[in-house]
Amino acid sequence: MRTIPHWINGAPVTGGTDTIDVLNPATDRAIATVPMADSDTVAAAIAAGVAAFDGWSQATLSKRAHVLFRFRELLLQHRAELAALITAEHGKTLDDAAGEIARAADSIELACGGPALVRGGTSLQSGPNIDTKSVLHPLGVCVGITPFNFPAMMGMMMVSVALAAGNTFVWKPSEQDPGVCVRIAELFTEAGLPAGVLNVVHGRQDAVEHLIDSPDTEAVAFVGSSKVAHIVYQRAAAAGKRVQAFGGAKNHMVVMPDADLDVVADQLTSASFGAAGQRCMAISVAVVVGASAEPLLEKVRVRAEQVRLGAGDADGTEVGPVVSRQSQERIRAAIKEAVAGGATAVVDRSTEEVPGFEAGYFIGPTVLADVEVASAAYQDELFGPVLVVLRVDTLNAALELIRNHRYGNGASIFTRDGAAANEFERRASAGMIGVNVAIPVPVAAYAVQGWKDSAYGDTGLNNASWSFYTRPKYVTSRWDSVAGTDFGFRPN
Numbered sequence: 001m002r003t004i005p006h007w008i009n010g011a012p013v014t015g016g017t018d019t020i021d022v023l024n025p026a027t028d029r030a031i032a033t034v035p036m037a038d039s040d041t042v043a044a045a046i047a048a049g050v051a052a053f054d055g056w057s058q059a060t061l062s063k064r065a066h067v068l069f070r071f072r073e074l075l076l077q078h079r080a081e082l083a084a085l086i087t088a089e090h091g092k093t094l095d096d097a098a099g100e101i102a103r104a105a106d107s108i109e110l111a112c113g114g115p116a117l118v119r120g121g122t123s124l125q126s127g128p129n130i131d132t133k134s135v136l137h138p139l140g141v142c143v144g145i146t147p148f149n150f151p152a153m154m155g156m157m158m159v160s161v162a163l164a165a166g167n168t169f170v171w172k173p174s175e176q177d178p179g180v181c182v183r184i185a186e187l188f189t190e191a192g193l194p195a196g197v198l199n200v201v202h203g204r205q206d207a208v209e210h211l212i213d214s215p216d217t218e219a220v221a222f223v224g225s226s227k228v229a230h231i232v233y234q235r236a237a238a239a240g241k242r243v244q245a246f247g248g249a250k251n252h253m254v255v256m257p258d259a260d261l262d263v264v265a266d267q268l269t270s271a272s273f274g275a276a277g278q279r280c281m282a283i284s285v286a287v288v289v290g291a292s293a294e295p296l297l298e299k300v301r302v303r304a305e306q307v308r309l310g311a312g313d314a315d316g317t318e319v320g321p322v323v324s325r326q327s328q329e330r331i332r333a334a335i336k337e338a339v340a341g342g343a344t345a346v347v348d349r350s351t352e353e354v355p356g357f358e359a360g361y362f363i364g365p366t367v368l369a370d371v372e373v374a375s376a377a378y379q380d381e382l383f384g385p386v387l388v389v390l391r392v393d394t395l396n397a398a399l400e401l402i403r404n405h406r407y408g409n410g411a412s413i414f415t416r417d418g419a420a421a422n423e424f425e426r427r428a429s430a431g432m433i434g435v436n437v438a439i440p441v442p443v444a445a446y447a448v449q450g451w452k453d454s455a456y457g458d459t460g461l462n463n464a465s466w467s468f469y470t471r472p473k474y475v476t477s478r479w480d481s482v483a484g485t486d487f488g489f490r491p492n
């Protein structure tokens, strides 16, 4: 069986405490093994980053950008191969996986603009014959810890800007689908990235703690569940590191009475069940304002029943399996609990099997109505193809629901009323807002950034992370000679 190695100092390394199997979620079969880093392996990755930092940070901005340009081309050339790796380990469809690679390429494209974007400013005559300027320095070795659901894209949202700004990087991907990350590191090497600038280590909690605690790492970026995001945020802050930690979500879509229900039903079906609901921007709650709930539920029911469940690489599959047996069991238990608690299962395909793939971790689209706001089905992130539908009388009541929820990643509204859209845009308490767009992930030129328990820290990913990956220095200078002592503190 194939071993997915660590990637340290530009080469594969297989050391570790033990290995775990990487399973194909459609078949439950092991397709590779991956070593779990021991402390020496993590230390070697950090040391490689330290050793490479001088050279990479001194390389000109355009030399760094040239590597990123070449890498972007390789990423797109290898799109089908990378998508196949993602599908085999994650379960999502090939088409969806290819879309993930395209989004990863967007982040790299942003970072290709590093020469124009990594710069400070200068003020002439900020004092008498005095100029003040700010310059941006890279930090050193940065750390990225990423989740299973976007194994390529989340890492690229970090690595892109970090490298363009002159940092080196240690990436700790999810142990559930690590194959694509190492292939990406190989492609970076092929693109001319010097050894040690990007390192990949696989591991568990102990590896993450080592990366955070090491005196040789400077910044920690994390994406995953809110529980772990909070732990990482606290630990990195306690170690004196800068940290951005992105967590879970429960994204609401508000449906106004004037919305086109066929469009809404189409959008809800793909946004709730696509990638088996395992997107941090998936819609998991529809809040229907006014009397449209019944007709909308009927339209969603028809669509949910028709969704084609299957292996991610099989022709015609629209929704693949969830990532693990553990996820499958957890989501099924949550649906059972919701129904036992009084929810109505408008559609329940949660125990459906796929012929020929009986061992796969499939969960079919499930729609729950009459869910109590206090229940776990509404409050918790289920991270599966489960849509909760709530009814309210006013936009204000919908906004209250969003405001009171612990998560605030994304929220969207479907309406033809500009005033309602405008009010929603102003008042919805989430970081990413969609108006007639179900999954409003901003382009890389903006940022990925949630609110509340969806993100700890004040910088977003992509174009909002230049300040995270650089530190400013302020230089005050004058070149005329000023004779005579002066013990005052003069105003400018």
Ligand code: NAD
Binding pocket: 145, 146, 147, 148, 149, 150, 154, 172, 173, 174, 175, 203, 204, 205, 208, 209, 223, 224, 225, 226, 228, 229, 231, 232, 246, 247, 248, 249, 279, 280, 381, 383, 409, 448, 450, 454
């Ligand atoms: P997870 O929190 O289980 O794991 C994320 C990473 O942390 C993995 O690399 C994992 O190995 C590591 N990890 C796990 N437990 C740890 C611990 N105790 N200490 C240190 N490291 C630990 O998340 P996941 O299941 O891989 O990913 C799904 C989650 O990610 C969902 O909650 C989803 O909403 C979230 N997510 C959020 C965003 C966003 O932009 N906010 C984007 C993608 C995914």
